Amino acid sequence: MSRIKLIIFDLDGTLFNTKPGIVEAIKRTSLDEGFPRVSDKVYETFIGPPIEQSFSRVFGSKKEEAVRQGVLFRQYYGEDEYLFQTEEYDGMRQTLEALKRRGMKLALATYKKEWMALKICRHFGYDAFLDSIHGSDPDGKLTKGEIINICMEECGCTCDETLMVGDTDFDAKGARDAGTGFVGVTYGFGFTQKCDITAYEGAVAIDSPKELLEI
Secondary structure (H helix, E strand, O other), rough: OOOOOEEEEEOOOEEEOOOHHOOOOOOOHHHHHOOOOOOOOHHHHHOOOOOOHHHHHHHOOOHHHHHHHHHHHHHHOHHHHHHOOOOOOOOOOHHHHHHHHHHOOEEEEEEEHHHHHHHHHHHOHHHHHHOOOEEEEEOOOOOOOHHHHHHHHHHHHHHHHHEEEEHHHHHHHHHHHHHHHHEOOOOOOOOOOOOHHOOOOOOOOOOOOHHHHHO
16 A cells, blocks of 8 residues: 555445444335335345435335435434434544554545535544545535545545545445545445455455555
């Protein structure tokens, strides 16, 4: 990692375990919409992709319906009751501290609404480690690659000096689109095996946050 100056993290399933609050807010939204109850495993598939896509995929919502359901979900999830049902991954705080001691710039690029990401990071004190925090725009038009590019520009780093760390295909493809290196994690919500990650050209797979220090 000698040439790397910036490490950008995804939020859900990478920097934090946000599963408990997200699942509960999705259940509440689904109940309001009259959707049939599905298993928690299905609800968990909502985590990572844009929420509108998940409502369409799981419940067959049309575009306009999915947009409205996404708004309703965020109203619920934005409440502290759900937003702070978030857990720190073991070793993540220590890893961020060690990276900062090495002089590394750190950033966050997430599909989560930016104000939600900021609120979670400030609540847990992670904003002290992050030089740039960016999420989805109000209209949800930004791609993951574009969000990564915003972080790089704000931190003054090139794609050759940047690594993206994430737990899903969306993160891997975002890194590819932005031209950065990619580190996939198996402890989150997406990838479960290292071979799923190393299928992406040049990608590195890790099983815990502390392994990032060994790359």
